[in-house]
Amino acid sequence: MRDCLREIGHIARKEFRGHFASPAAYLFIAAFLAATLFVVFWVEAYFARNIADVRPLFRWMPLLLIFLVAALTMRSWSEERRFGTMETLLTAPVRPASLVLGKFLATWALVALALALTWPVVFTAAWLGPLDPGPVVGGYVATLLLAAAYVAIGQTLSARTDNPVVALILTAVVCGAFYLVGADFFTALFGHDVAGVLALLGSGSRFESITRGVLDLRDLYYYVSIVGIFLLLNLYGLERLRWVGQPAQAAQRRWAWAVGLGVANLVAAHFWLAPLSLARLDLTEGRQYSLSQATRTQLASLQEPLLIRGYFSSRTHPLLAPLVPQMKDVLQEYAVAAGSRARVEIIDPQQDRQAEEEAASRYGVRPVPFQMASRHQAAVVSSYFDVVVAYGDQHETLGYRDLIEVKARGEGQLDVVLRDPEYALTRAIRKVVQAYESGGNPAARLTQPVRLNAYVSPDERLPEPLRQLRGHLASIGETLRQRSQGKLELHFADPDAGGGALARELQQRYGFGPQVASLIDPKPFWFYMVLESEQGQAVQVPLPQPLEREALQRNIDAALQRMAPGYLRTVAVWRPQGYGATGFGRLTEMLGEGARVIDTDLSDGRLSAEADVLLVLSPENLDDRQRFSIDQFLMRGGSVVLATSPFQVEVGASLTARRQTSGLEDWLAHHGLRIDAQMVLDERNAALPVPVQRSVGGLTVREIRMLPYPHFPDLRDDGLDPHHPITAALRQLTLNWASPIEVDEARQAGRQVARLLHSSPASWVSDSLDVLPDYRRHPETGFAVQGERGPRLLAVALEGRFESFYRGKDAPRAKDQDGTPLSVIEHSPASARLVVVASNAFGSDAAIDLASQGLNTLYLQPVAFLQNVIDWALEDRALLSLRGRSQWARTLEPLPEGQAARWEAANYLLAALGLAAVLLWRHLVARADRRRHQRVLAEV
Numbered sequence: 001m002r003d004c005l006r007e008i009g010h011i012a013r014k015e016f017r018g019h020f021a022s023p024a025a026y027l028f029i030a031a032f033l034a035a036t037l038f039v040v041f042w043v044e045a046y047f048a049r050n051i052a053d054v055r056p057l058f059r060w061m062p063l064l065l066i067f068l069v070a071a072l073t074m075r076s077w078s079e080e081r082r083f084g085t086m087e088t089l090l091t092a093p094v095r096p097a098s099l100v101l102g103k104f105l106a107t108w109a110l111v112a113l114a115l116a117l118t119w120p121v122v123f124t125a126a127w128l129g130p131l132d133p134g135p136v137v138g139g140y141v142a143t144l145l146l147a148a149a150y151v152a153i154g155q156t157l158s159a160r161t162d163n164p165v166v167a168l169i170l171t172a173v174v175c176g177a178f179y180l181v182g183a184d185f186f187t188a189l190f191g192h193d194v195a196g197v198l199a200l201l202g203s204g205s206r207f208e209s210i211t212r213g214v215l216d217l218r219d220l221y222y223y224v225s226i227v228g229i230f231l232l233l234n235l236y237g238l239e240r241l242r243w244v245g246q247p248a249q250a251a252q253r254r255w256a257w258a259v260g261l262g263v264a265n266l267v268a269a270h271f272w273l274a275p276l277s278l279a280r281l282d283l284t285e286g287r288q289y290s291l292s293q294a295t296r297t298q299l300a301s302l303q304e305p306l307l308i309r310g311y312f313s314s315r316t317h318p319l320l321a322p323l324v325p326q327m328k329d330v331l332q333e334y335a336v337a338a339g340s341r342a343r344v345e346i347i348d349p350q351q352d353r354q355a356e357e358e359a360a361s362r363y364g365v366r367p368v369p370f371q372m373a374s375r376h377q378a379a380v381v382s383s384y385f386d387v388v389v390a391y392g393d394q395h396e397t398l399g400y401r402d403l404i405e406v407k408a409r410g411e412g413q414l415d416v417v418l419r420d421p422e423y424a425l426t427r428a429i430r431k432v433v434q435a436y437e438s439g440g441n442p443a444a445r446l447t448q449p450v451r452l453n454a455y456v457s458p459d460e461r462l463p464e465p466l467r468q469l470r471g472h473l474a475s476i477g478e479t480l481r482q483r484s485q486g487k488l489e490l491h492f493a494d495p496d497a498g499g500g501a502l503a504r505e506l507q508q509r510y511g512f513g514p515q516v517a518s519l520i521d522p523k524p525f526w527f528y529m530v531l532e533s534e535q536g537q538a539v540q541v542p543l544p545q546p547l548e549r550e551a552l553q554r555n556i557d558a559a560l561q562r563m564a565p566g567y568l569r570t571v572a573v574w575r576p577q578g579y580g581a582t583g584f585g586r587l588t589e590m591l592g593e594g595a596r597v598i599d600t601d602l603s604d605g606r607l608s609a610e611a612d613v614l615l616v617l618s619p620e621n622l623d624d625r626q627r628f629s630i631d632q633f634l635m636r637g638g639s640v641v642l643a644t645s646p647f648q649v650e651v652g653a654s655l656t657a658r659r660q661t662s663g664l665e666d667w668l669a670h671h672g673l674r675i676d677a678q679m680v681l682d683e684r685n686a687a688l689p690v691p692v693q694r695s696v697g698g699l700t701v702r703e704i705r706m707l708p709y710p711h712f713p714d715l716r717d718d719g720l721d722p723h724h725p726i727t728a729a730l731r732q733l734t735l736n737w738a739s740p741i742e743v744d745e746a747r748q749a750g751r752q753v754a755r756l757l758h759s760s761p762a763s764w765v766s767d768s769l770d771v772l773p774d775y776r777r778h779p780e781t782g783f784a785v786q787g788e789r790g791p792r793l794l795a796v797a798l799e800g801r802f803e804s805f806y807r808g809k810d811a812p813r814a815k816d817q818d819g820t821p822l823s824v825i826e827h828s829p830a831s832a833r834l835v836v837v838a839s840n841a842f843g844s845d846a847a848i849d850l851a852s853q854g855l856n857t858l859y860l861q862p863v864a865f866l867q868n869v870i871d872w873a874l875e876d877r878a879l880l881s882l883r884g885r886s887q888w889a890r891t892l893e894p895l896p897e898g899q900a901a902r903w904e905a906a907n908y909l910l911a912a913l914g915l916a917a918v919l920l921w922r923h924l925v926a927r928a929d930r931r932r933h934q935r936v937l938a939e940v
Contacts, residue, residue, distance in 0.1 A: 011102025047900035052129020058139040062204040070171035073154030081162035117914035134213030134283035142210035145223035152230035217279035306342040313383035317370040392436040396428040442560035443484040472549040511827025572611035602626035618840040622663030635825035639833040639873030651846035672747030681710035682763035736847040738839040740792035751800030
């Protein structure tokens with residue numbers, strides 16, 4: 001064995017050096033690098049697509065390597081036959097297997113050397129953006145395996161002829177056939193079942209699977225089997241040359257049987273490996289293509305059978321066709337993870353009339369017409385690309401708009417990829433499960449003992465309506481105790497009893513204080529209700545309005561739902577009246593996919609007891625009662641999210657800015673936060689579509705160009721807090737017309753302060769209302785750089801105990817009870833949370849549309865940020881861990897005009913330097929060989 005390895009190594013070194021004995025190797029490397037860089041920067045328009053990945057580097061490899069490897073291997077054996085040296089090799093004291101493997105390894109090493117010189121593209125992507133190393137490793141592994149298969153094919157066919165040109169043509173045809181059989185444009189001619197089989201046979205489809213960053217044993221073995229089969233055929237071909245002119249012998253038949261058996265075993269192993277779907281290694285950051293533990297936990301908690309049904313047409317749009325097998329793979333993983341708790345079905349409704357009628361009538365799934373055009377005709381094809389998740393009597397439908405992302409990368413050219421299918425599916429499962437289970441009794445779903453503490457004065461001190469309410473509370477408490485099987489206990493306590501020790505504790509712990517019924521009846525009393533768990537979670541039950549049993553029952557059930565698992569959370573949203581420039585329709589629509597969204601105007605001084613999070617968007621001139629609603633919701637231990645700034649920018653025919661007063665300035669200052677009346681401008685920024693006039697042949701042409709816009713700070717790396725769950729997975733975020741936040745540290749004692757978003761150190765501030773850039777006067781940024789530069793805080797999250805803004809002040813009067821002041825909770829529990837984003841336009845439809853134009857795709861990172869904020873506020877770690885990162889979020893650093901061309905030139909220069917280094921290395925090796933040869937001659 002050792003002698004065999006020594007032979008193989010010696011032959012490989014000899015053949016590898018032989019490649020450089022002529023210009024062939026240098027021409028191969030130069031052609032490979034030139035073609036690769038041309039494809040990356042011109043065909044794929046790398047900087048225009050604006051994604052920090054190396055996908056363009058590997059997209060065309062299956063085609064490029066066909067011709068380059070064919071040119072490299074065409075002389076491998078054919079010239080040995082042509083010049084008559086084949087007989088010498090076959091009669092030499094060297095094993096034929098060593099010859100075959102040696103030549104194979106030498107050629108494969110040359111391809112690997114050429115591939116290694118493509119490192120400047122990887123360096124560019126890593127330098128200009130958050131590069132995921134998983135697909136990089138997968139891409140190089142896939143290319144090396146594909147090259148090995150092509151080299152094995154090329155050398156086998158080269159051994160069949162003495163004409164190198166014939167060998168080149170045969171190699172290109174056979175390798176091209178392997179690529180063609182799995183190509184999207186070919187498999188699209190067949191149904192999904194046939195297309196799936198063809199994809200398994202194609203070299204390109206397997207290649208794409210690995211370049212995602214997933215090393216699947218079945219994909220790896222596919223290339224290994226091709227290499228093994230063709231090397232066996234190569235070896236058998238050499239043996240047959242040794243038998244030329246000899247009569248048939250038993251040894252020849254044994255060779256034929258051995259090779260046939262080896263090929264059959266290599267093919268049969270595919271059928272043995274086919275069921276091993278879990279034999280894979282996901283190298284991507286965050287394991288994007290593997291089901292997370294949160295998903296597995298969700299599936300394990302199912303109490304009823306879950307149905308996941310995929311509706312996919314056999315004939316669909318060419319851009320959607322490659323995504324169908326990917327979706328099937330994802331659904332299959334859910335089936336394996338759920339076991340008997342879920343049933344996964346794949347249906348083509350156009351082949352099953354009954355299934356099509358059920359899909360339309362029961363789930364509202366209907367085919368979508370897609371416009372298709374080819375060289376020969378244009379047509380409209382109605383097809384399905386939908387997934388239905390059903391649980392009990394609840395169901396959720398995911399259409400192609402929920403499952404895919406589209407990005408334009410040139411005129412008429414689109415990239416279409418799946419949009420985080422695990423998050424979409426698991427979110428849908430959670431939604432239907434919560435909707436189904438929320439229809440039941442929340443007390444019965446308690447998993448831990450809970451105590452309902454009623455801090456109520458004796459009946460003689462209570463107003464008449466509250467006396468009746470106290471009786472209703474006792475009755476409801478007994479009913480809930482029975483329904484919860486003893487997990488819920490009701491306990492009454494008089495805070496004024498025992499010298500008022502409990503009253504002082506309540507005031508210290510929750511900020512509770514005595515209440516009065518009205519100015520006519522100023523006698524103080526206590527009536528507070530708090531649910532407390534053994535883990536320390538506390539939820540206040542607000543007094544119902546009106547003071548009736550049914551309203552009290554609803555408030556207690558709403559509080560219990562926050563204690564019991566499996567209930568859909570509620571987000572109360574305050575937003576400006578009407579839509580337009582300040583519209584938040586897309587944001588609220590997407591928030592509604594994972595939570596129940598209700599609108600509120602905060603005008604009655606109270607917030608619905610159902611609300612778990614309060615989201616206030618672009619507030620303007622809030623009155624005292626609205627401010628009191630926000631304050632007291634925070635004091636109840638709720639989570640308040642504010643998107644506010646002293647400036648409002650209207651987006652229309654032009655950009656116009658005005659000053660805006662939120663009505664929350666003093667309230668924020670009370671909590672140690674101040675938003676300066678300035679806007680942050682940043683040299684690291686996103687682009688803005690700007691109309692530009694230029695002269696062409698004497699005519700003035702108006703065109704839209706993407707130019708840097710400092711009012712859109714591009715936040716990444718140190719601009720996003722890497723340790724906080726809200727921002728840890730975002731990678732990149734664009735903020736619009738934001739203002740700096742100042743934190744008063746003296747007022748933050750006892751609270752956790754997370755500085756979520758920062759502008760770059762090259763940012764500055766301005767109080768000017770002119771937000772239109774002037775690139776003639778300021779060609780670099782469009783605005784004058786003023787004042788001191790440095791990072792500015794743009795978003796902050798506070799968690800801990802807050803003191804009410806209305807402590808010791810007169811509370812506003814209730815809207816529905818004239819003359820009755822609202823009761824004030826003076827302190828919040830430690831679970832209260834406040835998040836402030838200093839931008840009125842953050843998450844607005846207009847800002848999202850502007851950012852989307854710059855990226856050529858729907859830019860939803862602001863929505864993802866707010867979804868993360870809400871999940872964090874609700875302590876929903878499962879959804880935070882599930883929400884993946886869209887590949888469009890991995891954008892390149894904003895590049896000044898002309899910088900992209902310099903980066904492109906640098907890549908060509910570095911590749912040329914790499915080739916020069918190979919030339920120098922070969923020159924040094926050749927000179928060392930000559931000196932060694934001269935020493936040997938001198939010794940002889």
